[in-house]
Amino acid sequence: MKFTHESLPQRVVFDSYAAADHVAAEVERLGARRPMLVSTGTSIELEGAVRHTEVVMHVPVEVAERARSSAASHGVDVLVAVGGGSTTGLAKAVALTTGLPIIAVPTTYAGSEATAVWGLTEGGRKTTGTDPRVLPRVVVYDASLTLSLPVPLSVASGLNAVAHGVDSMWAPRADPINRAFALESIRALNAGLPRVFDHPSDVEGRENLLYGAYLAAVAFASAGSGLHHKVCHVLGGMFNLPHAPTHAVVLPYVTALNEFAAPALAPAFGAPTALEGLLRLANRLDAPRSLRELGLREADLPAAADGVLAAVPGNNPAPVDGARLATLLHDAWEGKDPR
Numbered sequence: 001m002k003f004t005h006e007s008l009p010q011r012v013v014f015d016s017y018a019a020a021d022h023v024a025a026e027v028e029r030l031g032a033r034r035p036m037l038v039s040t041g042t043s044i045e046l047e048g049a050v051r052h053t054e055v056v057m058h059v060p061v062e063v064a065e066r067a068r069s070s071a072a073s074h075g076v077d078v079l080v081a082v083g084g085g086s087t088t089g090l091a092k093a094v095a096l097t098t099g100l101p102i103i104a105v106p107t108t109y110a111g112s113e114a115t116a117v118w119g120l121t122e123g124g125r126k127t128t129g130t131d132p133r134v135l136p137r138v139v140v141y142d143a144s145l146t147l148s149l150p151v152p153l154s155v156a157s158g159l160n161a162v163a164h165g166v167d168s169m170w171a172p173r174a175d176p177i178n179r180a181f182a183l184e185s186i187r188a189l190n191a192g193l194p195r196v197f198d199h200p201s202d203v204e205g206r207e208n209l210l211y212g213a214y215l216a217a218v219a220f221a222s223a224g225s226g227l228h229h230k231v232c233h234v235l236g237g238m239f240n241l242p243h244a245p246t247h248a249v250v251l252p253y254v255t256a257l258n259e260f261a262a263p264a265l266a267p268a269f270g271a272p273t274a275l276e277g278l279l280r281l282a283n284r285l286d287a288p289r290s291l292r293e294l295g296l297r298e299a300d301l302p303a304a305a306d307g308v309l310a311a312v313p314g315n316n317p318a319p320v321d322g323a324r325l326a327t328l329l330h331d332a333w334e335g336k337d338p339r
């Protein structure tokens with residue numbers, strides 16, 4: 001065994017129905033006095049906080065600028081982000097230029113709270129980067145805040161977390177530590193997703209998803225983007241396909257290709273093979289099956305294959321060439337059985 005692993009420094013508090021109290025205590029622990037509460041919709045009560053409610057997906061630069069000026073003019077000394085990846089993303093954009101600490105209270109399973117990756121869009125173009133200043137200092141998980149997340153969004157967000165976990169098994173910096181996180185994330189998500197699908201107002205199922213989403217994001221932040229994420233980023237970027245459903249469609253095909261190199265995945269899904277486990281889960285949750293139904297045209301497949309080929313990680317377990325990718329993408333487009 002030989003590896004170099006870096007763990008990100010972060011305090012994690014997990015306690016349902018108690019976010020407001022924990023956040024107040026964490027603000028005090030950081031020695032802060034003037035929090036800015038960044039949230040829309042689902043939120044918490046926080047005494048003495050400046051509220052910022054303008055949150056836009058993919059963090060347009062203008063929106064980030066307004067939040068930064070508001071933080072400066074109010075003498076804010078800590079950012080409290082209550083929301084999904086878009087809300088956490090806005091707090092990260094403010095932290096990037098100000099160095100303010102973030103307390104993240106996630107209300108979806110996107111996992112942005114566990115990474116040091118920021119993203120901003122300017123004139124329709126997205127830029128991303130990694131900076132330790134944007135990693136939330138504290139994450140407060142309160143599953144009761146996710147009870148209002150509608151079932152289709154919960155499923156999409158949860159499957160996105162599954163993709164973080166699975167792809168971490170063969171990503172460029174995969175190592176025994178991030179693989180251990182990834183496998184435990186899959187066990188938790190595989191148990192939680194059907195439960196949330198059947199009983200969306202049961203907090204225990206939601207707790208499984210938040211716990212799994214956190215572990216998956218930690219694994220992904222450490223292991224990097226594997227083949228699956230490369231395929232999805234190319235499809236999303238070139239053809240503006242919806243993010244979460246694209247993940248749900250593509251993951252089984254990449255798993256069929258690479259799972260020989262990750263035998264521990266199958267038992268994590270409780271299935272004879274990882275592919276079988278993934279397909280059972282997707283069927284159970286009525287997940288989308290094909291890129292065609294997401295609006296991709298067959299004529300776009302060659303350009304997509306070229307785009308992905310340029311991004312394939314050098315250490316992907318299965319050898320991947322243009323022909324292999326063309327087949328994978330065509331199968332995913334048709335929704336062909338990947339077995």
Ligand code: NAD
Pocket residue numbers: 040041042057058059083084085086087089107108109110111112113115116117118119145146147148149150153157
């Ligand atoms: P989101 O934050 O845009 O939320 C999706 C929708 O759900 C919004 O309309 C939101 O208001 C609503 N919502 C959120 N929580 C809710 C709740 N509990 N109840 C009811 N409605 C709720 O989407 P997301 O999937 O959480 O995040 C996606 C964004 O995060 C993308 O921009 C993505 O690029 C980014 N992201 C970044 C990282 C990273 O590491 N930097 C990781 C994952 C995602």
